[in-house]
Amino acid sequence: QPVDAFDLVIFGGTGDLAVRKLLPALYHRYVDGQIPDVSRIVGIAREATDDEGYRATIRKALQNNGGQPGKIDDFLRLVHYRSLDARKDDGWDAFAALIGEQPDHVRVFYLSTSPELFVDICKRLGGYGLNKGKARVVLEKPIGRDLASANQINDAVGQVFDESQTFRIDHYLGKETVQNLLALRFGNVLFEPLWNASHIDHVQITVAETLGVGQRAGYYDHAGALRDMVQNHMLQLLCMVAMEPPSSLAPDAVRDEKLKVLRSLQPIDESNAAQLTVRGQYRAGAAEGQAVPGYLDELKDHKSNTETFTALKVEIANWRWAGVPFYLRTGKRLPERVSEIVVVFKQVPHSIFAASAGQLAQNRLVLRLQPGENIKLWVTIKDPGPGGLRLRHVSLDMSFAEAFGVQQPDAYERLLLDVVRGNPTLFMRRDEVEAAWQWADPILGAWANSGEAPRPYGAGTWGPTAAVALIERDGRTWNEDS
Numbered sequence: 001q002p003v004d005a006f007d008l009v010i011f012g013g014t015g016d017l018a019v020r021k022l023l024p025a026l027y028h029r030y031v032d033g034q035i036p037d038v039s040r041i042v043g044i045a046r047e048a049t050d051d052e053g054y055r056a057t058i059r060k061a062l063q064n065n066g067g068q069p070g071k072i073d074d075f076l077r078l079v080h081y082r083s084l085d086a087r088k089d090d091g092w093d094a095f096a097a098l099i100g101e102q103p104d105h106v107r108v109f110y111l112s113t114s115p116e117l118f119v120d121i122c123k124r125l126g127g128y129g130l131n132k133g134k135a136r137v138v139l140e141k142p143i144g145r146d147l148a149s150a151n152q153i154n155d156a157v158g159q160v161f162d163e164s165q166t167f168r169i170d171h172y173l174g175k176e177t178v179q180n181l182l183a184l185r186f187g188n189v190l191f192e193p194l195w196n197a198s199h200i201d202h203v204q205i206t207v208a209e210t211l212g213v214g215q216r217a218g219y220y221d222h223a224g225a226l227r228d229m230v231q232n233h234m235l236q237l238l239c240m241v242a243m244e245p246p247s248s249l250a251p252d253a254v255r256d257e258k259l260k261v262l263r264s265l266q267p268i269d270e271s272n273a274a275q276l277t278v279r280g281q282y283r284a285g286a287a288e289g290q291a292v293p294g295y296l297d298e299l300k301d302h303k304s305n306t307e308t309f310t311a312l313k314v315e316i317a318n319w320r321w322a323g324v325p326f327y328l329r330t331g332k333r334l335p336e337r338v339s340e341i342v343v344v345f346k347q348v349p350h351s352i353f354a355a356s357a358g359q360l361a362q363n364r365l366v367l368r369l370q371p372g373e374n375i376k377l378w379v380t381i382k383d384p385g386p387g388g389l390r391l392r393h394v395s396l397d398m399s400f401a402e403a404f405g406v407q408q409p410d411a412y413e414r415l416l417l418d419v420v421r422g423n424p425t426l427f428m429r430r431d432e433v434e435a436a437w438q439w440a441d442p443i444l445g446a447w448a449n450s451g452e453a454p455r456p457y458g459a460g461t462w463g464p465t466a467a468v469a470l471i472e473r474d475g476r477t478w479n480e481d482s
């Protein structure tokens with residue numbers, strides 16, 4: 001179904017996210033006939049270029065992304081560019097006039113800039129009355145760098161756009177498998193009765209990347225893995241696993257349940273951070289067969305205490321999850337790009353099998369978010385054949401590409417259209433962001449106060465050995481089956 005005609009303005013229009021993700025996502029939705037031709041996409045940045053210059057940049061990105069020449073040309077007719085500085089008046093009158101030309105369009109202002117600019121941009125949009133009518137604002141993560149700065153931003157944005165107009169994006173919520181978790185948990189009778197501390201031993205969430213920080217060092221060095229990945233993406237994944245069944249998919253029904261999980265996270269602070277968390281920073285090594293420099297070599301001053309890897313043992317203090325650890329790990333320059341959620345069930349209470357039958361293994365449900373979305377359920381069976389009753393552990397597999405043969409849409413494709421439709425179910429409400437910072441701040445504080453440098457790990461390894469020890473101390477291991 002096509003969405004209503006819209007004007008989508010991307011602040012940070014020449015940035016990496018806009019060029020590599022947002023415009024290609026819009027292109028794919030356009031080609032699928034979901035975007036009306038009268039819609040406009042306006043890139044905004046400080047750079048002095050014009051519509052044609054910007055289209056040339058976007059054309060290149062789309063060509064690299066598998067776009068088809070004729071379709072690219074059609075799509076680029078929707079694309080415009082305006083050079084603006086959030087902190088200077090020049091050009092704003094003309095920009096406001098441009099947007100004012102189409103008063104009936106849904107208006108989306110996507111703030112893909114550093115969060116320090118969110119407030120200035122919103123004030124100007126409000127000053128021109130562009131926040132009225134069917135207007136929405138999209139805030140990219142991270143929102144601030146701690147609870148106090150997030151509150152400042154949310155307060156200031158809130159003066160211009162009310163909560164129902166504010167879409168705090170976390171693109172992990174738009175990933176196919178994350179939504180599949182909803183279908184799996186609440187569309188089947190099989191899992192939910194087992195989905196608790198009586199039957200689940202622990203949960204692992206891994207988001208591993210092979211990329212280093214490279215061009216993004218300026219941003220990343222002020223953030224680090226906890227702010228960049230854990231406070232948002234990984235906690236959101238944890239919430240989807242751990243939340244109580246919402247009464248419907250109504251936006252607030254889902255977000256209320258996620259909020260309860262965030263508020264039930266056991267605090268990690270100076271008293272226990274050393275036992276429950278590990279920080280790492282990559283050194284030179286290899287990625288995908290190539291020698292790569294260490295993190296410090298990528299920085300101008302070659303000095304930093306920022307973590308590029310973190311592993312944490314997190315607990316949720318409620319009836320459903322008491323005593324079930326959630327082990328989270330994420331890092332740059334790890335050996336492979338893989339994001340997965342692994343739910344490990346408890347051992348059977350009593351074995352009826354002879355020792356010679358082999359070991360019983362715990363059931364595991366593995367949700368692979370990327371690459372190659374799939375769901376695997378590991379079960380114990382009898383090893384086929386006449387050799388007596390021997391046990392074997394096999395997986396019931398569902399690969400999305402094999403089963404459905406289509407490439408899954410990028411998360412941004414779904415989320416951008418959800419903004420146009422005004423559906424905030426897959427976006428973070430203000431109180432969720434606050435609760436997530438409330439939990440993250442004491443960890444960041446404990447790390448800062450400890451004065452300890454992150455542990456080094458070689459690029460192309462699974463992080464510092466302490467991350468392995470974190471889980472092995474508890475008699476468990478990180479999932480290794482792919």
Ligand code: BG6
Pocket residue numbers: 171209228339
């Ligand atoms: C972003 C982070 O939000 O997510 C990046 O800022 C990270 O550091 C990226 O690389 C990962 O997203 P994806 O979809 O490639 O897993």
